[in-house]
Amino acid sequence: MNHNDNTTPIRFYFRQQIVTVHDAATTCTVLDWLRERQRRTGTKEGCNEGDCGACTVVVGTLDAAGQLQLANVNACIQFLPTLDGKALFTVEDLAALAPAGQDGGAALHPAQQAMVDCHGAQCGFCTPGIVMTLFNRYEAHQGGAPLPTRQQLADDLSGNLCRCTGYRPILDAGQRMFDLPAARLDRTAVEQALQPLQRPPQGGLHYAASRTLDDGSTRQDHFHAPRTLDALAALYQQRPQARLLAGCTDIGLWVNKQLRDVGELIYLGQVGELQAIEERGGCLHIGAAASLEDAWRALAAHAPSLHEVWLRFASAPIRHAGTMGGNVANGSPIGDCAPILMALDASVVLRRGSATRQMALTDFYLDYMKNALQAGEFVQSITVPLAALARTVRGYKVSKRFDSDISALCAGMSIEVQDGAVAAIRLAFGGMAATVRRAAHAEAALLGRPWTRESVRTAQQALAQDFTPMTDLRASSAYRLQVAQNLIQRLWLQTRADAPLIEADSNVFSAMPHVLA
Template identity: 45%
Template sequence: MRSAIRFLHRGDVVELCEVRPNETVLDYLRLRRGLSGTKEGCGEGDCGACTVAVGRVVEGRLVYQPVNSCIQFLGMLDGAELVTVEDLAADGKLHPVQQAMVDCHGSQCGFCTPGFIMSLFTLYHAPDVPATRKTVTDWLAGNLCRCTGYRPIVAAALGACFETIDDAFSRRADETMAALTALQDDMDVMISSGDGFFAAPASVDALAVLYEQHPDATILAGATDVGLWVTKQLRYLPKIIWIGRVAELEGAEETAGGVLMGARATFGDTHDFMARIDPDLGELWRRIGSRQVRASGTVCGNIANGSPIGDSPPALIALGATLELRKGAAARTLPLDGFFLDYGKQDREPGEIVTGLYVPRLDPNHAFRCFKISKRFDQDITAVLMAVRLTLVDGGVTEARIAYGGMAPTPKRAEATEIALVGARPDKPSTWAGALKALAEDFTPIGDMRASEDYRQEVARALLAKALVEIGGTPDERTRITGARREEASHAA
C-alpha cells in the first residue's frame, strides 16, 4: 500500500503524503503552490476559468484533457501530468495558442483567458479533429467570456490549433510518457487525514473490500457532481474512495450484442460507441456538460447519483440497458429501469458499488429517437429529456419503451403511454392520439426555475409527437433546427 500520491508537473515527480480528502486541484495550485494563473470563478465546473490540462498515456500516446480544477480533487492527479497556464511559455516565447490570442486580441478583462488558453492547449494537442468553427465552439463550450470576446478567441483557435503540433510538450512527449509509465504500479493508495482518508484501490477486489468495510465512504469517479457537494454545498466528506486506479473498470468495448462500459468510462470515452448505436445518442452525449465535464464525468457515475434530470439514464432505459453491481464478493445485474426507486434512492445496498453498464444495440426492427430540451443549447441542465425505442412490424408498433428525465422524482418510463402506443402506426397520426393523452397518466411534473409544470407536460407530448413524425417518414431535416440525423453523424468524434 502507498501512502502518497504521485504526479508529474514541469517534468518533475511531485509526491504528496498530506492530501486532505476534500482538497481540490485549484486550492492546491493557488494556496499551496502560489500559482494564481488558474482562476477561481463559479466553483462548480461551469465557467472554465479554472481549467487545467491533465495528461495521461492512453493506448500508447500522450493525451491531454481539459479539467475543471475547482471540482477535481487533488488525489485524482495520481499517475498523471498536470499542466497549468504558467507552464506553457518556453525559452522566452509564448506557446502558439498564447501567441494567437495576443495576435487576434482574444483577451479583454483577462479573467477567463487562462481557462480559454488551457482548453485551446488541449485542442492544439488533439489528433484528427476537423479544422472547423464548430469544432472550436464545441471545444470551448465550457469556457465562458463575460466580455463577449468569442469572435477573436475562435479566430485564435482556428489560426493556431490545426497546424502541425510543435511545442515543448510534443518535443518531450516520449520522455513524459516514460515518466508517466514509471509512475504506474499496482499498489493501493491510502492517505489518512484526521478522521478520514483518501483512498484509491488498484483493483476491483480491493475496491469491493474497502467499500464493504466503509459503506459510509463517498465513491468518487469523475467528481463532476461530488465536487459540487464540497464547493457549493460546503459538505465535508471525510472518507473518499476514488475508483480512478481500478484498471478493470476503465474503458468501453463493443460486444456481439452491444456496448459494455466500466464504471470509470467517461462520456468522452464512450461517445463514439454510443454514436454508432444511434446518431441521436452521439448528439446527446456531445451536449452533456462541456468538454471538461465529459473528459472527467462517468456514465455510471451519472446513473449512481440518481439525479431525476441526469441526461443519460432516460436514453439508456429506453434502450434496455443493464446495470452491474458488486458488494464484497457478490455481484449482480439488474435492468436499469429498476434501479431508480424514489428521489435520491436507488436499489443499491450499503457497501455496494456500480461496476459497469451493458447497453444493447438496436435491432433492425427498432426505431429510436432522443431529444433534450434546455434553455441554453450547450452545457445546460435539462428541462425535459425524452427517449423512445419502438419495435415495428409491418409499420405497426408491437412494443414501446419510452423514458423521460425531468418529469418525475426519478428518470421514469411512461408505462401507460407505452401500452397505448402498441398497435399504432407512426405514419398515421390518428392512431397515436391515445398515447399522447396517456402521458398525463404517467407524469405530474413539478415547476421549478428550469420550466413550469405546464411547459414540461406540453413539451413531453410534443417530443413524443416529434419522434413519431420522424419515425413515420417525414424527412428529419424538417423537424430539427440542428443535430439532423445523417449517416456521417454515427461516425462523428
C-alpha cells in the same frame, strides 16, 4: 498526516518534475493547491462549480499501452489525490513549450499567440481556461489529420464562458494557432516520467490527512485508490461507510458549495477494469468508471442520432472527468444518461464483494435519490443490448441554454416500426417525476398501433396519466408536460414513413448558420 506503513503520499508530474504531496486535505482541490500552495495564480477561480471554465487545466494519463492521453478538466472540482500517477499542465506551463522568440527570449505558445493576434481576450479572466482548452485541441491534432472545424472548436469551448469578446475571435484563434510555428509537448519525456509513478495492482494509493474539527479534536480523513476490481470490491465491503468517488463532478460541488463533510473516500479512477468498454454476447458493456466522453462516443458509434445529446451533456471538461456509472448511480431525476439508457433497455451489473447481480435500469430507482444498492454494493457496469441500439433511437434535451446546462427535461426514445405499425416502443423521461422512468401509458397507446399522427395524439393524451411534473426554477409543470408531448410528435415527424424530417430541419443551429461563420 500520519506517516505510517498504511499511507502513501500523492505523486504526480508538474512543471517538468515529479511532485510529492503529503500534507494536503483529501478534498483539497487542484485549483486551491495551485493558487494557495504553489502561487500559480494563472489558473483562475470563477464559479467554483465546473461551469465557467476559468480554472481549466489539462491532465495527462497513461493508457493501457503506456501512451499519454490528455484531457481538459475543471481544476475547481478535482480533488488533488486524483492526480496521483498523472501529469498536470496549466497555462503557466505553455511558455516552456513555445519556440524561442526572434530575440532569443521566450515566446507565446501558438494557442496564446493566436488569442493575441485575433483579439480573443478583453478582460482576460476567462482567457487562461480558454487557452488550455485550445492547447488540448492543439495537442489532439496530430500529423495529417483534418484541422478542426469551427463547429468542433465551438463544441470544445462549450465549457468555457466568455462574456466580453464573444466567441467569433476565439474561434478565429482556434483556427489561427495551427498556422503558427509548431510547439509540441514532448510526450515521450512525460510518459517516461509517469511510468515509475504507476502503483502496482496489489497496491494503490492509500492517503490520509489529519484535520482539526470544530470541537477542537482531530481526525484523519482517508482517500483510497485501489487498482483492481477485486481490491475495490473487498475494500468497499469492509468499509461500506466510505463514499465512492469517480469524476468529482458531483461530490466536488458538495464540498465547494454545500461545505459537506464527505468523510472517507474510495476513488474508482485507478481501476482499469471499470473503465473498459467492450462488445460481447450481443451487448455493449460500459464500465462504471468509463468517462462520459468515452461512454457516449461508444453509444453514438452505434446510434449516430445520439450525437447531439452527447455533446449537450454538460461540457467537454465535465465529460472528460465524469463517468456514466456515476451519473446513473447518482440517480438525479434530471440526469441525462438514464432516459437514454432506459430507452435502450439497459441494465446495471451490481457487485458486492465477489457476488454480482444484474438488474434492469427501470427497476434500479426506488424513489427520489434512492436506488436498489445494498450496503457495500456498487455499480460495476452498464449493459446495453446491441439490438436495442439498432432500433430507431432519439435523445432530446430541453434546457434554457443550448450548451452546458441542466435539463428542464430529457427524453430517450426508441421505436421499431414493422408494416406501418409500432412493433416496439420505449419512451423514457427525466425531469418529469421523482425518478427517471418510462411512460407506460403512452407506450401502451402506441404499441401495435399504426405509426400515424392520430396514434401520436392518443399517446400525447396518455402521457398525462404517466406524469404530474413539478414546477421549479427551470420549468413549470404545464410546460414540462406540453414539451414532453411535443417530443413524441417530434419523434414521429423524424421517423414517419411519408417525408420524415431530417435532423437539420429540427435543429436550432440549422436556422442560424451565421453563428459559426
